[in-house]
Amino acid sequence: MDDKFDCIIVGGGIAGLSAALTLARSNMKFLLVERGEFSGAKNVSGGVLWGSRLADLVPDYWQEEAGFERYVRHRRLTFLDDQSAFSIDFKSDHFNEQPYKGLIVLRSKFDNWLAGKVEEAIAESSYPEDSFIATNILVDTIIMESGRAVGIRTGEEEFHADVVIIAEGVNNLLTRQVGLQDNYVPADYMATGVKEIIRFDQNVLEDRFQLDGNSGLTNEFIGFASDGVEGGGFLYTNKDSVSIGLVLNLKSMRENLSQDRKVYDILSHFKSHSAVKDMLRGGEVVEYSAHVVSTGDQRALPRELYTDGVLLAGESANLLLNSGKAIQGMDYAMESGILAAETVAEAKAKGDFSKNTLKEYRKKLDDSYVMKDLRNFQSAVQFLHSHEMFTSVPKVVNEFGRSFFTVDNKPTPKTPAMLKDAVSKHSSLWNMIKLGIKGARSL
């Protein structure tokens, strides 16, 4: 191996692999280290990769046996109370257009597929012998020399580079080590996702969820799903399975759960809802998983996204947003990985890897939709996390649904009266008005 790389990437997830693809195509010599047996072996997501950026990295990916499960054609948001489910449902042929705007993925497969694309790009680059993906390697430390990152240490070995892209994921130990984030990150703006993969006969799955070819459904849930804990549920259709799970705020879990009600009991509770049960009947759980995820609150961001010789990409920088429309994390990882790599290529051209050049990364990210959305939708993040959103609102919605959709042989009240009645049973008019204004402003 050469003494020194242009760049070392720590982590072979979506951020790291997107950076690697970009570097390979800029003819840079790089080393990507992944601690799992292969890219994806350690990675968990909900998960939907939103947006169409993948088509820039892997043109016409839909024409091959690609690493994704299904594309998003059908979306549903469901409010649950104890007995009912009230959904906003949208299905559109617009979503059939390529490049797709959302891909349902399983990371163990998707990341592995994307890593294959990086290998191909390395082979086609000017340095097919000098860039590598190395798996089963855990980085212990970032080597610092006079305040500047110059490489990585793993066990007895050292590798050197002009710049290190840290794409290690949300449990960002190296990010903390280089001082970009505090050593202890409190639970307030972090969440835990728990999930099961439930397998079906593919025909059963396609009939049950009205899927056509490789089209898919995304369904988010609030209310009963999280059983009073801040958070919500999700269900995504894979090829022959569904991913079903919860994302629960960690501080709220600490305050609301107990020995008699542990985190995985809430998942069982969610699955016990009759509307959810109907979706899961006959399926077999083939994998249970969990992972921490940031909540999209800006206060969780590291102090800075770069320092001398270091760039942070993806969840290492807690780049994630749940604005109520979608939970975006993987597309942010992809975008930030690409921008980090572009910055490295520019620094190489200038022959200057100082903080002064690397700050361009911050600028690129600030100018991109990632930081623009992250900033613009902070009030949406807080709106979604209001207590009413996962407690009284789903009850009001379903109370109203029950009166509105029930037809009986007695005089029917007018709709506003039904609404007023539903609100007064579970909340107050004033609370709902306040929430409505907050919601209207934030979304």
Next chain:
Amino acid sequence: MKKMSIAERLGTVSYVNQGLSEAKPHILVETDICNTKCDHKCTTYVCPANCYTLDEIGHVHFQFEDCIECGTCMYACDKGAVSWSYPDPERGRGVKWNFG
């Protein structure tokens, strides 16, 4: 669907180095802190892999073998009892997701 126990759920998880007799722990927990300074002992109900348990006298016990590397305990513990790191690929335990 039948309700699954946590043991059944963890039975679906693939781990690396399962044949290793003495795997190197990647998380160290000072349970003395849990037992003397912590009023919530929340790791015993927020850990998705049930690695933290309470005994009959209310003391916290930790085992790393079932850990699925999610990171929850690192944030949930606000008393400084948890030293969290990633498992060593050769000598440690840890997950290998089939789906992820």
